[in-house]
Amino acid sequence: MLGISWQIRLVLVLGSLITVAFVLRRVRQARMQIEDSIFWLLFAFFMFILSLVPQVAYWVSNVFRFQSPINVVYLAIIFILFVKQFFMSIQLSQMDSKIRALTQKVALNEEKIEREKDDL
Template sequence: MTLLFRIILLAVCLFTYFFLHHSIKKEKMRIEESIFWLILSLLLLFFSIFPGIPDILARLLGIYSTANFLFLFVIFILLLRLFYVNAALGKLEERVKTLVQNEALRDRREREKESKTGETKE
């Protein structure tokens, strides 16, 4: 891993940390959501401080260069994150659908009850 690439990784890690800190402080991001990004940033920071580890991992996996290994590693981690977010989104969509259906049934029952008693809702 070249010195320039290590410096870029360090800069990105620091930027990520300050961006997360600012986002949490301004309540634009919850702490739970930022943990993933913080861990990923710390892992890349670890790789930039100890470049021998990604070199060894790249060689073990048969990847030509360390930079290619790091890009592949980050892409894989982000794909896992995307899968997790999509699964959570699907659950939330089902919950919203159930809530909307329950609210519609409740409204219908109230209208039927009002029509039976002859009262109008104001």
């Protein structure tokens, strides 16, 4: 049975530590919202746990009959990022609607101000 090599485990540990450092730096600089930082910290924690306790990947690969535990790791990471992308798309659509409504309100207010100037 193929396992999770020490190189992959090292990449997961380094990736999770770099992610945590980057997220914490962005939060301190007030360039990241708390909700987003929580997601990325949990994602880094997930990667860290998978690198320290590879038995989880072995167990899941046995239950779902994956050929290799590393496929479980890749699939889990891809799935998590797809879910994040889906929620970001929803958030982007909502923000787009709000920006459009706000732009229309600003345009109406500017027109109202111009009309009031003309009436004077």
